[in-house]
Amino acid sequence: MERIRSPRELEEIRQEILRGRDPDKPCITICSGTGCHAYGCERVTEAFRAELKKQGLEKRIDLRTTGCHGFCERGPVVLINPQKIFYQRVTPEDTAEIISETLLKKNVIERLLYIHPGTGERIVREDDVPFYKGQMRIIFGNNGKIDPRKIEDYIAIGGYSALSKVLTELSPEEIIDTIKRSGLRGRGGGGFPAGVKWESCRNAPGGKHYVICNADEGDPGAYMDRSLLEGNPHSVLEGMMIGAYAIGSDEGYIYVRHEYPLAVRNVGVAIDQVRECGLLGEDILGTGFNFDIKVNRGGGAFVCGESTALMASLEGQAGEPRAKHIHTVESGLWDKPTNLNNVETWANVPLIINKGVEWYTGIGTETSKGTKIFSLVGRVNNTGLVEVPMGMTLREIVYDIGGGVPGDGKLKAVQTGGPSGGCIPESLMDIPVDFDRLTEVGSMMGSGGMIVMDDTTCMVDIARYFLNFLKDESCGKCTTCRDGTRRMYEIVDAISQGEGREGDIELLEELSWVVAEASLCALGQTAPNPVMSTIRYFRDEYEAHIKDKRCPARVCKALITYVIDEEKCTACGRCKKVCPVEAISGEKKVPHRIDPEKCIRCGACITECKFDALEVV
């Protein structure tokens, strides 16, 4: 794209792009987020392209690959615009029919529609799918409208107009005041007011200032930052530019997990594009504002999501946190004032500038404004990314949007906040989700992971899982965190093996207190949360493991046995064939049996049995 020298030129280019676009022109939109990639959306795209060429329709029908639409469970997802017809689980074989039937003859293909699990009704339009209906996609919605690798698409939907506005109409102080009044709180976990942070950083002496985008999304089960960076990188860049101007910074960094190759690639492309057209670099839009951004890939260390550890990593050190007697806004990267915000926080900024404080504060609760993107995953029917206004209840999110738990499972708990968070039991499903309420019930917002658990999930096993994670990810600097999490893991592991002893729960509680009180950074301070919250709400499960040597959810291997129900077994031999240790015996027409001594409880037989004859007791 040619160089844009002034706000007026930006507006002219926008108008020119829009003139070349017909909103009524048919367009096939294919989700190309990591989830749909894994389902093979590239092959679907290729098939569409080949088919359009074959039929000579390339000029009449647009083909657009976009970022993640959020409904990953149903990928590859294809949207036919302008009617917004929603097709799910599309295969390359379906493409010819979609073009000839839907695009040319305007017929809907029933087979590819989403079926409402409750009513059995087939839903045609995206907006009517319950998963989308309950959401408010002000940040995430644009993912489905633009090709992340085309800056024209972002400019067409009003991109960089917020940057243009702040550079020409607002002073840095006015921007900070706007962000403060909007009530925007950090989406990375802490929930610290973004405007206050910006102000402290701006006022900090020390010459050079830095801004950082934290895209080291380490919480297992959370991937909203990846999808934003992947699907709409320009919105994050624009937010950073506005922040940099307000704070007085000319250099920014994006620290992104190396496990997210597509996000690294797309943000790299986006940076090249803005640099080329002069929106990044020197004298941006002819206003004299200079700013540039570099991308650094993380090395796969969870602790680097912590701000001081992240900065150490950017400096080429091992990512160990330091004490924060002096805040990073005063002395951060290279000992200079540094303002770090998370991906989603940055993406909120252009929106607040464009739509205004009044509008933004109209969304959310008293203390938590705006929306939050959650990754709704685990034992839930509609897995995916959901953006909802703050204050929606957990029940609405899990049932109305998520479609409840699969099969005849019963909802047991929702885990939020990743390894620093906790498990919220079913009885508390009606609490409104915002920063403060989640903390009150012993969990936290975190970056927005929301893992649904049903009666097949063992809470002792979950505590063990998180402790295992934390003991590996502890950087080792503080003894309480390094050794404390390890000791806690050993105790919980023993409980799950049926070797728990009286007094273990009390010992865990005591250790939790020490680890939380005596560790330096948030990793250690919050490490006991998964244990504390599961003890608080599911103490009976711990006691069943310790006293009765029983795992109520039938998960902990040492406490369960696999048996075959002889009445149901048809002796088909499938289980016998898949058993990796030859623990299953039986002749033709004779119900099979499992040798508990040989059985390693891998579960292969259960998934293989077509007759529901296998039981775990």
Place this chain on the structure above:
Amino acid sequence: MKQQAIDQILGKYDYEHSSIIGMLQDLQEKENYLPEKDLEYISERLSMPLTRIYRIATFYNAFSLAPRGRYLINVCLGTACHVRGAARVLDKLKMDLGIDVGEMTRDRLFSLETVNCLGSCALGPIVVVGGEYHGQMTPARVASAIKKYRKKRSRKRDGKD
């Protein structure tokens, strides 16, 4: 790796000490692991103590000091995959390959590793083999998923690929 190629990587980062993580990432991308002699060379060229490079290489999970197989098998152990039974998938893989996490098969075809979350939770449990995603894995599907890559290699050996 040839010294010239290493210098190219170091040059890309202007021989800046602060970019050591990026340099090691680039080296590993080419070599699949961090060979000792290459680290010694980097240490010499950057005038950076080898112990510091070793500290970085062992602190971050992404780096491997041991050679890895042709196909890296990464089992996602994120929470979403965990509640859907990822541990059982991993157990089956260990058994079928006859190796533990962090090890390589004797034929140098596979290395087995785990990752904390790939952010593809809808597809969980998820296993990535040589960069290809295999979603909704079950212990029963493990064998057929690996078989494909064994075949790929034997085809290559026969000169058919």
